[in-house]
Amino acid sequence: MSTLNPARVAREFPSRYRLEAARCDACGAVSFPPRLVCPSCRGRKFKVVPLQPEGKVLTWTVIHVGPSSHKHEVPYALAVVELADGVRITCQIADVDPAQVAAGMPVRLEFRRIQEDGEAGVIAYGHKAVPA
């Protein structure tokens, strides 16, 4: 069964591969992933800005029963990470014992496999946090 649509995966490459965010021309708020309308001022003009890959764990949870795409990775930590430029993203924390994760822990984003469509389908890449 196919779970990953290649067209949809490809549409997200700018933000998933290069961490491209949108900075509102009017108020300067940064949206990630980019939006059509600024949630702060409803502005509609943006400039592409790359996110800073360094940040810290704001809050986290440990997944013990994962979706079928991630069941081989349990237990794993899923966190809200606040990046250096203030943007918050939700991502897995890799290369760490989930019991060692703590609020304020410094992390950086690294390019990893996020999921794959079985053995024959496409592979979706993106970013996970790792201990800095």
Added chain:
Amino acid sequence: MRVGIVGYGAYIPRRRIRLGEIAAVWGADAATYERGLELHEKSVPASDEDTVTMSVTASRRALARAKIDPSSIGAVYVGSESHPYAVKPSGTIVAEALGATPAVHCADLEFACKAGSEGMFLAAALVKSGEVQHALAVGADTSQGAPGDALEYSAAAGAAAFIFGSSNLVATLEAQVSFMTDTPDFWRREYMRYPRHAGRFTGEPAYFKHTLGATRMLLEKTGLQPKDFAFAVFHQPNGKFPMRAGKLAGFRREQLEAGWLSPWLGNTYSGASPIGLTAILDQARPGDRILMVSYGSGAGSDGFVWTVTERIDEVRAAAPATRDQLDNGKLYVSYGTYAKLRGKIRMGE
């Protein structure tokens, strides 16, 4: 025109498995392997790491040291024998993640363990011809040995990336050669999960003939002698072969140690001598001369002579050092976890 390396980067996964852990499962004597192959542990990729992810991280580190606009990269070559897709390039993903698309020539290369140095050879030649301003060459692998086979003790994971250009060099390319014959010492047929090798035939008529052949060609071409080099690095299928090749070629242990990572890293295949070169650049001084010789079964060796420039001291700290990645933050895994991570366990539907 002078060409050479503008930026370099390495990536080594954090997970490790000790040789004794593998030997215990297969009833082998760990001490014999540790002594015979001079191997103690090897890197293991996590389930979310592959040739592409390691290539991207190593390349970003090379970019951080090169300090160039990624859109000026006109060629991307990823050399590996473990590309995630059988059909679909790894290089497109790497180029897209770096921001080098769309004006970029891209190809995946394959030549057993020397696919990484193949890309370096091509990248340097393209820059030299004036065809592109910058070219990126990556050697990366997440290699597999059949369970219980001698290869399982060494097959490891890692990546090295080099950006070539003609200005702001950290190392100037003085000469490059290739020494190649048809030698069936190691292969993997289509649809086969694990490679096969020809046992002792992989030694003298294969590894040593080609590495020493390329070294001889380089020394003849440049008129240099082993004593003229500060460092030398050879392909590292285990700990023993590169030391022996280096000594047979006339190098001293002190010249070989900086790039000799395999005893604690294993064989990173396409990444092996390239990662060794990154470890050397991490500690080289301006004016130091480096000899690098890769080896790929099948079989051939690419050889390079580099001279380190003053710029090395400016860029070194811009990305993680290779030895730090090798020595720190290690996560040891059991054979069971290793078998799971490497897809060696047959799963239910």
